[in-house]
Amino acid sequence: MPNTPLTVVRSKSGLRDAIANIHYSGQRVGFVPTMGALHNGHLSLIDLARTKSDFVAASIFVNPTQFAPGEDFETYPRDEDADLEKLASAGCNLVYLPTVEDMYPTGSLTDVRVPGPSDLLDGVYRPHFFYGVTTVVARLFIHVRPDVAVFGEKDFQQLQIIRQMTRDLGFEIEIVGGPTQRDPDGLAQSSRNRYLSDDQRRIAGALQAALVRAAARIEAGTALSTALAEARAFLRTAGFDKVDYISAVDATTLRDLPETRSEWPDITRLLGAAWIGKTRLIDNIPLTGA
Numbered sequence: 001m002p003n004t005p006l007t008v009v010r011s012k013s014g015l016r017d018a019i020a021n022i023h024y025s026g027q028r029v030g031f032v033p034t035m036g037a038l039h040n041g042h043l044s045l046i047d048l049a050r051t052k053s054d055f056v057a058a059s060i061f062v063n064p065t066q067f068a069p070g071e072d073f074e075t076y077p078r079d080e081d082a083d084l085e086k087l088a089s090a091g092c093n094l095v096y097l098p099t100v101e102d103m104y105p106t107g108s109l110t111d112v113r114v115p116g117p118s119d120l121l122d123g124v125y126r127p128h129f130f131y132g133v134t135t136v137v138a139r140l141f142i143h144v145r146p147d148v149a150v151f152g153e154k155d156f157q158q159l160q161i162i163r164q165m166t167r168d169l170g171f172e173i174e175i176v177g178g179p180t181q182r183d184p185d186g187l188a189q190s191s192r193n194r195y196l197s198d199d200q201r202r203i204a205g206a207l208q209a210a211l212v213r214a215a216a217r218i219e220a221g222t223a224l225s226t227a228l229a230e231a232r233a234f235l236r237t238a239g240f241d242k243v244d245y246i247s248a249v250d251a252t253t254l255r256d257l258p259e260t261r262s263e264w265p266d267i268t269r270l271l272g273a274a275w276i277g278k279t280r281l282i283d284n285i286p287l288t289g290a
């Protein structure tokens, strides 16, 4: 891997100058927002951004507004030195590490909300989560001024909500989804996988397996509600402690599919969220269409 020089920017004002120079030279800026504790999933998005732009900027910011009290904001993994090394070897050109004051200046009041899709699926279990995500991503878009921004399909609901926000607010930014990177047993890579003990890690691969099995059963003609109930039972048998949801949805609106197949849209998705101990895992796969 080539080691390109990685510019590390720790303030909004420093970022403004760096990005202004890039835009001035006519280069297209690609952007990958992250919360750090980087793994191959994040790095695959850097690679994808490079194919769509001339200059790749990432950000690392553990966004306090998307954590509810009692969630893992304080304990969320942080490993800046390792992250900077990974970004440099992935060929990232710039990383923005804003302060909380940069993102939320004292007295800041403005939220960006996409009600509707933000209130479904994960939004039922984490009611403020997507409001925090869209608020910080809108602010990051304004700071970084990218031409293209890349988000993982791993967080499919988030990707669709950001597409909607980008359309609604008229950001002239192309939103690109990158495929989910998985461990050999199918577990979607995630910074939170670090929380799993060895025993829990052995169970975790069952989440993707449950979705794949459900998709195959639905494809073979099993009734939707039956296949989804089987997937929930499969997870509990595999050792998951609690299943928040296994849902089959319209990939655009994120609304539950009706039982009757002829009423389905072309592109549908299967999503799931479940707990092993204190760790909540999410995953999703296509059901029909892309």
Ligand code: AMP
Pocket: 033, 034, 035, 036, 040, 041, 042, 044, 045, 150, 151, 152, 153, 154, 155, 178, 179, 180, 181, 182, 188, 189, 190, 191
């Ligand atoms: P996070 O740091 O968890 O906020 O994630 C930052 C970006 O990386 C988001 O767009 C995620 O969807 C994406 N991402 C996280 N895990 C993966 C993965 N396993 N494969 C692809 N993208 C991912």
